[in-house]
Amino acid sequence: NANPNTFRALNKSIIEAAAYASDPANRIEIAAAISDRAFLNQPVEVVEAVLTGKFEDGNGNTLDIPDRIDFDPYPWQSFANWISSQLVRWDLQGDDLAPKIIPEKGYDTVGTEVFLTDLARELATELGQTAPTEIYRQETLKFDTFDPADPAAYIQKQIDEYGV
Structure with a gap:
């Protein structure tokens, strides 16, 4: 600010x-x-x-493999939710004195505060780019897909498949 x-x-x-x-x-x-x-x-x-x-x-x-790597200029809220899901899964939200911010505030709120998708869309428009109007999508990852609508189920599925 x-x-x-x-x-x-x-x-x-x-x-x-x-x-x-x-x-x-x-x-x-x-x-x-x-x-x-x-x-x-x-x-x-x-x-x-x-x-x-x-x-x-x-x-x-x-x-x-031309799509082996990409540089998506749009900060998808769904990807913020995936990152947050991993912080929750691996208990990396802070030390024992810090509140567990993600479950307390909610995945969408944390993603909005960090990724600033609305601002990115505005700036992309100023640059003459066409930014997506949606903020969520299914995230395709190397071994699976992430549904941003249910991060808790995704975490549990990962634990069931791969262990802690």
């Missing part, structure tokens, strides 16, 4: 950069820019492989 213009400008830059990085046509340029010692200090070929999804799998195969 102390520097609202700076906050808006910084977030606008992040949204613009994420949108740029989300376009696969820009990935080789980005790899060249960030592989340098000042940033990742990795061979450009390695960073290109990660960003483009074109890589050797170590078994003699060349894979082309």
Whole structure:
């Protein structure tokens, strides 16, 4: 709140950069820019492989998985709920003296306070981008999907399948 213009400008830059990085046509340029010692200090070929999804799998195969990585410029409330579900599942909400904020306030409230989806939509519009009008979606994860409407059931399912 102390520097609202700076906050808006910084977030606008992040949204613009994420949108740029989300376009696969820009990935080789980005790899060249960030592989340098000042940033990742990795061979450009390695960073290109990660960003483009074109890589050797170590078994003699060349894979082309263009959606291996993405840079979604929109902060989905459903993803905030998933992150919160993991904090609850692993009891990482704070030390023993801190209240258990997520169950107390609710997943949606915490997500709204942290992800600022409405502001992101406003800033994206100022940049000429079309942001989604919805704030929730099924989140597709590596091993399953997350339904933001029932985080408690998701946590229990994970515990049942994978243990604590």
